[in-house]
Amino acid sequence: MANNVSLDVAIMGREFRVACPEEEREGLLQAVAFLDRKMREIRDSGKVIGLERIAIMAAINITHDYLSSKPIEPDMREHRQRIEQMAKLLDQAMTSQDNLF
Secondary structure (H helix, E strand, O other), rough: OOEEEEEEEEEOOEEEEEEHHHHHHHHHHHHHHHHHHHHHHHHOOOOOOHHHHHHHHHHHHHHHHHHOOOOOOOOHHHHHHHHHHHHHHHHHHHHHHHHHO
């Protein structure tokens, strides 16, 4: 069982206490730094005012970037059809081998 640690982090000058497993501590700190940087970029652009709106815009931007870079789910139907076709070819090859012996 992982030991949880509490961390005090700052996002746009506001302090938050979060808990995470010890082995995820560094990743969490990187995520906080990334979010803080994105929120500051949005704030500095001057187009969005208010911490809540900045947070929502950052969430939307980060989610969009994530989903855009995420590999497309494979078409399992197509994979099954290919496997079935390969199985048929193997069966045919094995049948012709039976005639050799």
